[in-house]
Amino acid sequence: MGLRVYNTMSGKKEEFQPRVPGKVGMYVCGVTVYDYCHIGHARANIVFDVIYRYLQFSGYETTYVRNYTDVDDKIINRANERGISSKELAEEFITAFDEDMDALGLVRPTHEPRATEYIDKIVEICQILIDKGFAYASSGDVYYRVDKFDNYLQLSKRNMEEMQAGARIAPGEQKENPMDFALWKGAKPGEPSWESPWGDGRPGWHIECSAMSSSLLGDSFDIHGGGRDLIFPHHENEIAQSEGASGKPFVKYWLHNGFVNVDQEKMSKSLGNFFTIRDILNTYDAEVIRFFILSAQYRSPIDFSDQNLAEAQSGLRRFYEAFESAEAATEGIDLRDLDREEGAKVEAKFHEAMDDDFNTALAIAHLFDGVRTMNRLVAIKKFRKKTELVAQVRDLHATILRLGEVLGLYRSQPTEWLEKVKLAGLKKLEITGEEIVDLIEQRLQARSGKDFARGDEIRGELEARGILLLDTREGTNWRLK
RNA sequence: GGCCCCGUCGCCAAGUGGUAAGGCAGAGGUCUGCAACACCUUUAUCAGCAGUUCGAAUCUGCUCGGGGCCUCCA
Structure with a gap:
């Protein structure tokens, strides 16, 4: 059986069949670059990094797009507080983001577009939406007319009447309907702005993703991902914009990762339980963080705590110790053939787990089984004299490393890693x-x-x-x- | 209030109709001068109740408990 993915749109696991056989287009909402990234961002990005790697591992030619939102209210406010331009602030945090993601061992997406590079496309989409009656200009702003889009709220499974009860019109907004959302915001003095048919202004939050995805992946593509919190309103609005403008189905599979809680509570600035990636990397090894995040299924909530991180470290240490001893035990032995049997078993199990909606927790469990087999073989008396055993261990070792690569794990030299963790612990x-x-x-x-x-x-x-x-x-x- | 999700061994975490994976921690054993690593053995009937079924952790309903979204948010 092939890959199956949980699609937020249908609420079920579905057989994964890309629109074009063998090729996958994937768009993941990136970050708004106004502050350092936190552990929640780490999870989202690691999860989709693994999904990207696994798609490629499974033979799909994958185009992965992850954007930077570099124009936004929060950026403008923060830049004003610091007395620098929005552009400077955005550059600073784009660099910080890249550093953090590199530190966590993520591979770079195929494309990393910035919203401000797609202003022309954004204006174009706004114009099309106005021409088709899906949007209207109103005193320098452009709003999306949600009543016009029949499938609105299908992704988040909400209903318009109830939503409207809670909706508010912010001061200064000239909407026909409180639910309508901004595609283009007229510039206020001192804000970054671009020319448009409706006057100088800047894009709303959601439109940039429609512009970037259609430019880089086409009007229709296979996978769109992001955190659960983006389902409404962000992804809902993207669908309305993109399908409204193109008249074509937007995304085939919607994938959303779960949250990171801290000591059982939602992480938030007001609770003060907010951890940036850089802070965490001072205490924990990057691979331990990755191992921790991948030890749960990506849709489940995960609890960030010292105990859980310590356990992740113990688990990862088991792998590295096994690699170290396997290396030592097989060192210098010449072999012509490898016995592929045990490795092939692990690989089949790994595939099966990952094919089931990227079940990394189960996949890692199978790798643990591989470790046990490897340790067992190495412990057999006169191991080095029994070339068939050496062959098995070599193959298992290589297989676990190769599969680990899909998860972005086991990339360190075992001895170095063990030493590093040991010395870090010594500090305490x-x-x-x-x-x-x-x-x-x-x-x-x-x-x-x-x-x-x-x-x-x-x-x-x-x-x-x-x-x-x-x-x-x-x-x-x-x-x- | 509306919508959605979750509740599996001390902890983490798989399992979505056929009789409970894996890791950490614990116990016993082999190995070791001792110890550690490793290996072997060992620890759950799945929040509760009522149903559907030959059969349910897995489906349905209710109850209890936890969380999320509905405003910016991964």
Whole structure:
């Protein structure tokens, strides 16, 4: 069975059949660049990064578009507060966004358009919508006439009467209907603006996505993604604009990721439980964050907490330790053929999980199974002499790494990663690496004189301070407890 | 008030009609001078109630609990 995806429009999982066989067009709403990104942005972007990677892995030639919203009220306000131009502010946070996403190991989308690069297209769409009666100009603004679009609210499954009860007209807006939304906003003094048939102004929030997606992917395309919170009004309005203007079906599959909660509560600035990606990266390894996010299905809410991150780190460490030992165990052995059996099993399971609406949690579980198999084989007596076992392990190892690549995981050198995490953890303890090494040396002395009592004393002392000693053939190593 | 989602082992988390994956933590064991890693074994009837069905965590209804959207928001 092939890929199945949960479509917000139908509320069900559907068989994924791109409009053009073998090719996929995907648009994901990016960020408004007025501040640093938070863990919620990290989730959305990681999720769609994995979806993009998996589509390609599955053989689809995929065009992935993710925009920057670089003109908006929030940007204007923030720029004014800081006494810089909107453009400067936007540039600053576009750079910050790119840095954050690179740090999290995301691949770059095919296109990363900016709203301000598509003003002509935006004006064009506004004009078409006016010509077709879907929109009207009103004292310098242009509004969408939602009554005209029959399928309005189909995505968010709301009804117009109830919505209207809560809708308000903001001061200065000249709408026919409170539900109508702005396509073009007349410029107020000091705001960035562009020329248009309705006077100088700037685009409304939703229209830019219609303009960028149609320019880069066409009027109709396969996947449109974003956070759940974008379903209404953003995506609903995009549909109204794009289908109103083109007269064609806009998007085939609507995918929406769930939220990140913090300690069971919604993350919000007012609650003060707001974490930026940069803050988090000071405490946690980027791959741990990725592992944490992918350990849940993308539509479920996920709870960001120290305990959950610590667990993610333990889980990821299991992988890296297995890679390290597999590498060591198979090092320097010449093999002609690889045994593909175990690796193929893991790969089939992985595919099956990912085909079911990108179930990364289940996919990772199958990779854990692969790790166990690998560890089991390596532990067999005289492993290095049994080339068929070595072949199995090599293949499993390579397979897990290759599949991990789809999730953006296991990209570090095992020893380096383990060392990095270890040293980061050490910062929280009241002991230095030098002290530990020194004590290990003392213990070695004691043990070489068969003074095991003193040796155990040192082990106990270190353990009390959060350090575990590991005796290996090559000598004594340590790790955090 | 309207609409939507969720409630699975101590914690995280799969499973959407055929008899409960995986990880973390815990217990016992093998290995180890000791320990750690690894490996083996072990721990749930699925919020509650009532239905549909030969059979339900999976479908329906109700109750309880949690969350989201309806204003900007990933």
